[in-house]
Amino acid sequence: MISRPIVGMGAVASIGTDVDEVFDSLCAGRTGHHELRGFDSTRFRAKYAYEVDDRPAPGQDVPARATRLLTEAIAQAVADAGIGEDLSGIPVLIGTGLRELRSAELWWREGTPFTDAGLHFGTALRERFGADVTHTFSNACSASLYALALGSDLLEQGETDTVIVAGVDVLTESMFGLLERVHPVAPDRVRPFDRNRTGVLMGDGAGAVVLRREDGGRKAHGRLRGVAVNCDAYHVTAPHPEGIAEAMRTAYGLAGIKPADVDLVMTHGTGTLLNDEAEATALAEVFGADAGRPLLTAVKSMTGHTSGASGLLNLIVGLRAMNEGRVPPTVGLEDPVDEAAKFRWVTGEAATDQSMRVAQLNAFGFGGINAVAIVEADK
Amino acid sequence: MSATIVVSGAAVLVPGADSARALAAGPESGAAAVDPAAIVGKKGLRYKDRATQLGYALAARALADAGLVGEEGTTVPASSIGVVASSNYGNLDTVTRALDTIREETVNGTSPMDLPNASSNVIASSVAIRFGLRGPNLMVCNGPTSGLDAVHWAITMIQAGRVDRVLVLGVEPDNEVVRKLTGGRPSVDGGAAIVVERAEAVQERSGTVKAVLGGYVRTAAVRDVLDRLAASGQPARWEVPGGAAAALDAELLPGVPRVGLPESAGEPSGALGVLQCAAAVGWFEDGGAGAVYALAGGESADASAGLVLLAPGAA
Numbered sequence: 001m002i003s004r005p006i007v008g009m010g011a012v013a014s015i016g017t018d019v020d021e022v023f024d025s026l027c028a029g030r031t032g033h034h035e036l037r038g039f040d041s042t043r044f045r046a047k048y049a050y051e052v053d054d055r056p057a058p059g060q061d062v063p064a065r066a067t068r069l070l071t072e073a074i075a076q077a078v079a080d081a082g083i084g085e086d087l088s089g090i091p092v093l094i095g096t097g098l099r100e101l102r103s104a105e106l107w108w109r110e111g112t113p114f115t116d117a118g119l120h121f122g123t124a125l126r127e128r129f130g131a132d133v134t135h136t137f138s139n140a141c142s143a144s145l146y147a148l149a150l151g152s153d154l155l156e157q158g159e160t161d162t163v164i165v166a167g168v169d170v171l172t173e174s175m176f177g178l179l180e181r182v183h184p185v186a187p188d189r190v191r192p193f194d195r196n197r198t199g200v201l202m203g204d205g206a207g208a209v210v211l212r213r214e215d216g217g218r219k220a221h222g223r224l225r226g227v228a229v230n231c232d233a234y235h236v237t238a239p240h241p242e243g244i245a246e247a248m249r250t251a252y253g254l255a256g257i258k259p260a261d262v263d264l265v266m267t268h269g270t271g272t273l274l275n276d277e278a279e280a281t282a283l284a285e286v287f288g289a290d291a292g293r294p295l296l297t298a299v300k301s302m303t304g305h306t307s308g309a310s311g312l313l314n315l316i317v318g319l320r321a322m323n324e325g326r327v328p329p330t331v332g333l334e335d336p337v338d339e340a341a342k343f344r345w346v347t348g349e350a351a352t353d354q355s356m357r358v359a360q361l362n363a364f365g366f367g368g369i370n371a372v373a374i375v376e377a378d379k
Numbered sequence: 380m381s382a383t384i385v386v387s388g389a390a391v392l393v394p395g396a397d398s399a400r401a402l403a404a405g406p407e408s409g410a411a412a413v414d415p416a417a418i419v420g421k422k423g424l425r426y427k428d429r430a431t432q433l434g435y436a437l438a439a440r441a442l443a444d445a446g447l448v449g450e451e452g453t454t455v456p457a458s459s460i461g462v463v464a465s466s467n468y469g470n471l472d473t474v475t476r477a478l479d480t481i482r483e484e485t486v487n488g489t490s491p492m493d494l495p496n497a498s499s500n501v502i503a504s505s506v507a508i509r510f511g512l513r514g515p516n517l518m519v520c521n522g523p524t525s526g527l528d529a530v531h532w533a534i535t536m537i538q539a540g541r542v543d544r545v546l547v548l549g550v551e552p553d554n555e556v557v558r559k560l561t562g563g564r565p566s567v568d569g570g571a572a573i574v575v576e577r578a579e580a581v582q583e584r585s586g587t588v589k590a591v592l593g594g595y596v597r598t599a600a601v602r603d604v605l606d607r608l609a610a611s612g613q614p615a616r617w618e619v620p621g622g623a624a625a626a627l628d629a630e631l632l633p634g635v636p637r638v639g640l641p642e643s644a645g646e647p648s649g650a651l652g653v654l655q656c657a658a659a660v661g662w663f664e665d666g667g668a669g670a671v672y673a674l675a676g677g678e679s680a681d682a683s684a685g686l687v688l689l690a691p692g693a694a
Contacts, residue, residue: 122681138499231516236495367504
């Protein structure tokens with residue numbers, strides 16, 4: 001059984017510039033929901049998103065925002081871990097849905113400078129941190145948990161004593177537009193698992209963690225117990241409950257736990273019609289008689305869909321929740337869909353004074369690529 | 380102790396070379412573009428971008444070469460085959476086309492069929508769906524070293540016990556957007572695929588070992604890559620990045636023949652590392668012996684990666 005300490009964390013999202021602020025915002029039910037900040041909104045039916053407010057002026061977009069959020073999250077995580085900013089020789093694994101495609105869009109339409117060296121994050125991470133063992137995985141919305149699985153494998157195989165895993169995404173016009181295009185009515189906000197949800201809206205965000213083989217006497221935020229990854233091989237955009245359930249069971253097997261050991265589920269919960277039903281169906285099947293036991297929440301109700309970053313943001317929030325005994329609510333969840341009705345959702349206010357030891361993190365991506373991680377509080 | 384990992388199948392589709400041996404000998408110049416429909420039929424190609432269509436054709440050839448597909452689909456359990464695909468330019472055409480439509484006609488002018496293609500992992504996931512491959516599915520978009528990195532992650536997932544075998548694809552499409560990005564240079568408009576597999580698993584299903592995989596390194600300096608690869612054996616042949624051969628220090632690996640794609644083959648980008656592996660397989664098939672070093676990246680890139688391939692007898 002693996003048990004690797006997570007000794008550093010960093011996060012940036014629409015609702016906060018570091019882990020403290022992100023977690024406090026989530027527990028307070030504050031959302032990043034706002035009118036489009038960087039795009040010409042006359043081009044879209046959907047008018048809202050969950051963006052980081054860092055443009056020089058409203059409506060004026062700038063390149064390399066994903067890189068900026070990523071380097072910020074990594075800088076926070078390595079400072080938290082006390083390992084310094086020279087990352088040469090340390091594997092840095094980045095999960096992302098959209099890489100620097102927003103910079104490519106601005107280059108294509110506005111003519112801002114861009115080369116193919118800027119599509120992946122290695123170039124910027126070499127400049128900033130001297131990092132040379134960098135890997136950009138473009139694995140849709142499960143990207144950062146896929147990266148976590150691979151980082152965990154490197155530790156198990158003795159390739160390294162330290163690995164940094166990160167996730168990042170910012171809105172692209174093409175993805176924002178095509179995502180709303182497939183909804184009959186443009187989504188207005190993200191309401192995971194609610195009967196009246198209208199779909200998904202994107203959010204900006206980045207998260208990073210430092211994983212080590214041994215904690216070296218340093219207080220850890222928690223421990224990674226296992227990450228399962230698979231592929232439904234079913235449909236390019238529709239999820240499949242069977243493949244999702246299989247990923248959950250594999251994760252429990254890797255961690256050596258039973259469903260009844262899970263205290264908290266940080267759901268993928270995108271607010272799309274298809275994901276939420278498939279995810280709830282899989283959870284109901286896997287938890288069976290224990291469905292009423294763990295607490296569940298969906299933080300995309302406040303961060304929007306941060307795509308490749310979302311799995312790792314779930315991990316960071318989940319660890320923090322267990323350490324503080326507080327679980328953020330699922331904002332906008334009032335009337336759960338039938339498949340999700342039997343679960344213990346945190347709604348309205350944050351749940352407090354909770355005793356939790358094991359959290360499950362879900363992330364599922366286009367193409368049916370599923371990732372489920374299990375983390376344990378380090379108490 | 381780590382398991383021996385081998386290459387058990389290979390395919391190449393670039394203009395002027397449609398096999399590992401043809402690639403090793405050097406692709407003919409001035410050849411026609413690859414036609415995926417001629418290999419996998421037209422069915423299911425509509426709505427798929429060029430990179431995914433090329434990926435389908437490469438996957439069909441490589442899985443067949445490895446003996447992993449029969450009349451009824453895969454000959455081994457679906458969950459025992461993973462996919463790792465490498466591409467940097469893969470979906471730039473879809474992204475820019477959708478963007479142009481949004482700007483010029485609003486979002487109402489876009490096609491919902493473009494949604495999956497806007498996600499950069501569409502090559503890896505589409506191949507999994509078409510061939511029913513339910514193992515881990517990974518898209519590597521890691522710049523010039525991407526292809527060799529993809530092979531490394533296939534090896535890592537097999538060593539970790541996640542999967543027995545992984546179809547590794549490296550593919551780059553050529554189009555107007557790519558040419559604008561590369562300063563006018565066309566991309567290779569094709570690629571390669573290899574099946575990376577546990578040696579024991581190949582033996583169990585009476586497959587054929589085409590090459591044995593040795594060490595992999597990614598680090599800043601080319602010299603350090605080569606030093607660290609030396610643990611896997613001294614090279615008899617050195618696959619260098621196309622066009623960059625002249626830029627590599629002449630003192631590196633003295634006496635070892637340097638081979639690479641001709642400049643006329645176009646920019647291989649994310650396909651390079653997988654093309655190099657396939658070329659090594661082709662060289663072994665033609666009787667080549669000794670270790671092959673593959674190098675991608677270089678001093679002008681964010682880092683360099685290297686991989687060692689050994690002849691089948693080394694298993």
